[in-house]
Amino acid sequence: MAKKTISYPKEVVEPVAKHLQEKLSALEKKKKELRGEDPFLDKARLDDNAAVDTDAAEQIGHMRVSAVKKAYDRTIIQIRKALSRIKIGKYGVCERCGKFIDTDRLMVLPETTLCVDCEKKREK
Ligand SMILES: [Zn+2]
Numbered sequence: 579m580a581k582k583t584i585s586y587p588k589e590v591v592e593p594v595a596k597h598l599q600e601k602l603s604a605l606e607k608k609k610k611e612l613r614g615e616d617p618f619l620d621k622a623r624l625d626d627n628a629a630v631d632t633d634a635a636e637q638i639g640h641m642r643v644s645a646v647k648k649a650y651d652r653t654i655i656q657i658r659k660a661l662s663r664i665k666i667g668k669y670g671v672c673e674r675c676g677k678f679i680d681t682d683r684l685m686v687l688p689e690t691t692l693c694v695d696c697e698k699k700r701e702k
Contacts, residue, residue: 585668590670591664591669595661595669601688605654615643653689660688660691663691672693672696674692679693
C-alpha cells in the first residue's frame, strides 16, 4: 500500500500563511528598531569617558538587546521554515515523524514544524 500524503486543506492553511507572513514582517521591523536600542552601537559612546557604572548599564542594555534579537532570529527562522512547508504542502505535518501536528498546538505555535512528541525528544 502506497503511503498516503497527508496535508491540511487549503482553506485551513491559507489564513495561517497570511498570519505567518504578517508576523514575519512585524518581527523584521522590530529587529531593525532594536538596533537603535543597542548602546554598543551608539557612536557617541566611543568619545565619552563614561563612569564605570554607566558602562555596566550599557553592558546590560547590550545583553538585553542581543537576547531579544536572538529570540527574534529564532522565531524568524522558524516562521520561514513553516512558510516553506506550506509551499510544499506539508504544513501541519511533523517534519520528523510525518504525523499531523495537533491543531491545538498549531493554534498556539503556528510556526512549529514538529509535533509535541518530536519536540520533546529534541529537547532531551
Ligand atoms: Zn513528530
